[in-house]
Amino acid sequence: MSRSSELTRQRILQAASEEFRAHGFQEASMRRIAQVAKATTGAIYHHFPSKELLFDALVHEPTEQLFELWVSLHDAAGTSTLESHRRSTDDTDTVLAFVYDHIDAFRLVFRHAAGTKYEDYPERLIAVEEATYRLLPGFDKSPADELFLRTVAASGVDALRRAVEHDLSREEARKYVNRTREFRLNGWLGLAAA
Numbered sequence: 001m002s003r004s005s006e007l008t009r010q011r012i013l014q015a016a017s018e019e020f021r022a023h024g025f026q027e028a029s030m031r032r033i034a035q036v037a038k039a040t041t042g043a044i045y046h047h048f049p050s051k052e053l054l055f056d057a058l059v060h061e062p063t064e065q066l067f068e069l070w071v072s073l074h075d076a077a078g079t080s081t082l083e084s085h086r087r088s089t090d091d092t093d094t095v096l097a098f099v100y101d102h103i104d105a106f107r108l109v110f111r112h113a114a115g116t117k118y119e120d121y122p123e124r125l126i127a128v129e130e131a132t133y134r135l136l137p138g139f140d141k142s143p144a145d146e147l148f149l150r151t152v153a154a155s156g157v158d159a160l161r162r163a164v165e166h167d168l169s170r171e172e173a174r175k176y177v178n179r180t181r182e183f184r185l186n187g188w189l190g191l192a193a194a
Contacts (some may be wrong), residue, residue, distance in 0.1 A: 008037070008039055008043055011039060012039055012044055012048070013058060014037070015033045015036035016028070016037075016048075016057075017104060017108070018036065019033045024115075025051070025113060026114055028051065030045075030054075052117075055108070058105060059105040059113075059118060061105075062098075062106065063105065063121055066095070066099065066102075067128075069098060070128055074128050074132040092177055095160065096160070096163075096174055099164065110164045111164075126150075126153050126154050126157045129154075136188075152188075155180070156180070159181070163177055
């Protein structure tokens with residue numbers, strides 16, 4: 001790719017990021033992106049054959065890397081006891097640091113992904129969290145336990161998503177996410193003692 005072509009591509013990506021943040025994926029306009037990028041719509045389609053692929057170019061790599069990190073951290077904790085969950089602050093900080101290192105991509109995914117394949121991204125994270133919780137002792141497949149595990153798993157992902165959605169600073173997000181993690185941990189410990 002020529003330097004000129006690469007510069008055009010970068011301008012398109014920057015303009016697309018702004019457009020998706022301002023209007024969401026579904027209402028984003030390729031014409032507005034072209035106008036801001038000082039490119040033709042033909043140039044956009046040359047680099048990105050569809051609006052979906054343009055959105056994907058902005059978020060694919062960080063979302064896949066976070067998912068891999070999420071799975072590896074849960075795999076490490078998955079066969080352990082609740083005691084290992086006491087030491088999960090480092091894992092929480094690792095996830096949060098990654099998200100904040102790629103904050104623009106995660107703002108798009110958590111706020112503006114309706115209509116894309118990423119709109120269910122939080123569900124992918126929740127499924128991993130839920131599978132880990134199922135390995136803890138004392139739960140069966142009763143409807144009440146199934147709902148409970150789902151609710152608790154979703155609350156962890158929701159804390160991360162809300163920190164991003166509410167534009168918390170990195171430090172405020174760390175405080176918020178760790179506080180919700182501690183609250184959930186104390187709940188788990190209370191159940192284990194019962």
